[in-house]
Amino acid sequence: MEKDKKKKAIVMLSGGLDSSLALKMVTDQGIDVLALHFTSSFCRCDGANACGSTARKVSGFVGTELKIVRVGQDYLDLIRNPKHGYGKNMNPCIDCRIHKFKYARKMMNEIGASFIVTGEVLGQRPMSQHKRAMMIIEKESGLERLIVRPLSAKIMAPTIPEENGWIDREKLLAFHGRNRTPQIKLAEDLGINDYPCPAGGCLLTDSAFSRRLKDLIEYGTLDINNAELLKVGRHLRITPDFKFVIGRNEKENDILTVLAQEDDIVFEPKEDVSGPTGLGRGKWDEKMMNIAANAMARYIKSDTDEIEIEVGKKSDPKKTVILAKKMEDNEIKKMMLV
Template sequence: MERKKVYLLFSGGLDSIIAAKLLKDLGFEVIGVHITSPFFQKNLEDLKNLAKELGINLEFIEAGDDYLEMLKNPVYGYGKNINPCIDCKAYMLRKIKELAKGNIIATGEVLGQRPMSQHLDAFRKIEKLSGLKGKVLRPLSAKLLPQTVYEEEGIVKKEELLDLKGRSRKRYPEILEKLKINLENLPTPAGGCLLTEPIYAKKVKDLMAHDELTWENVKLLKIGRHFRIGDCKLIIGRNREENRFLRKHKKEEDCVLWTPSIPGPTALLRCKKTPESSFLKIAAEIVARYSDAKDRPSVEVAVEKNDKLIDRLTVKPNFNTEEFSIR
């Protein structure tokens, strides 16, 4: 008899590990599904190794432009920063639904563990928004939750599942021992969503405010210092690695700024149209501010476009960046 498949939303955190092992031990073929995006900080190779240790298959789904559209206007709003937790979880489950094709869909959610997205009302909203009413199995808290269609149909027995609730981890050692989970590097509970971080959230809001929320621009948010000069975005590298990254990811219309006669950062100036001369001067002054020219009365900043030098500006290095900083 062919084993029933379970498509499990797999973050790689402790809860999804327990859910995967529990379902596998109950005889299901477990396929972990991990949604990838620059907002979620997970090493994909580590996840592959983890899945191998657990003996489960692993699929990756990349968040698309539809995720960014959801982020702009989530049905159930944001958390403390710009984290649309309910809409985000519904988005992930919709993607899994496309993959699962009628098989069981599960998550490692624990009732009461997260204030915005892991309570009974939130679970109902997530299922409604994803089109999966009664079709999301949460094995870690199943004994405390309404029956799913899988339990009603006898595919899963509620008594074989768990009754975890809240943020306490006191019962976890016992559960890990019972399930014989003995991984070489046991992770902590999942987290790491950059949208929950205040400074990062301000950068995302800035992109939204200027209609620049694209994955290409999002990938630059973790790099360097960020400034807004009119309708232009200035990103200044903080080290050699970031300087190289900015040069590698420049577009044809971008300007690259650097200090040719003194050690300093590389900066990327991205504008919707040719930058005004005043904007270019401000950008040069900010670049000079982060160079090694702090004790000099002036410093030369080179401006390059399409790998061609287009200007050299002599500016003062003691510029006050506060007005333009995004943080």
């Protein structure tokens, strides 16, 4: 190995505080860096505070190149059956980290980088940031002793980049555990003040989201569109083959319309009534349509018990009108995935 010469590194940049600090610490050492940011359907942040936009801001502030990668089908395969299991909810953190590190290793070889940097803090997260898990992740991603964690490096064994002087170990830190005060203080010192996406901004750690995700896996329907759909509306499992989603506000109604596929049925209250949009997916018959329409009617403000709902495929201008009756809450509860 070539000693004492600064090398290029890939920094895993989530857009949160810790990885932003790691990025700044490494670039402050004069190391040439590519920041790598992953997004997925399971990212909790969106809009102006999306972690992708924070990653852009941080890499812009620090002056590094940024690559954004959206994880795809192979990530869904991993969620269905993670080798190292799930955390408290449907979060397969160890496998997720291995997946991303493997990608980073490939990228490292492509761009001629020599090591990886992360914002991990020893003992901060129960599943993936304790020593044993970190070692498994390194080994299985083919990056043994090539991952530098600047925030905790001094309480960990020296890595190859530190031993070889590619990065100065003396300038690295010894943070440990869940207390984030030292990171906040360091951010002030380093001039980083834009980190809105909190650590753990992942829907796979959310219990209600996980319950819905489990349902998709159970019924063999986990794909990207169905995963996106999980983020909006009330979800009702009506039969093993038929699911119904009801928007909770105008924004969600619009999203449901966008996510509706060719074979889905879209439910809308008739023109003179305002209320949610519904989306039915799977195999249905008249009985299923009526159940879905009755459930949706429960969320329509109206003085009458019977409400006309138009039902049809998104692309088909021909609609059927169902005279729906408001369903009782306890009936809806039996089908609701919460």
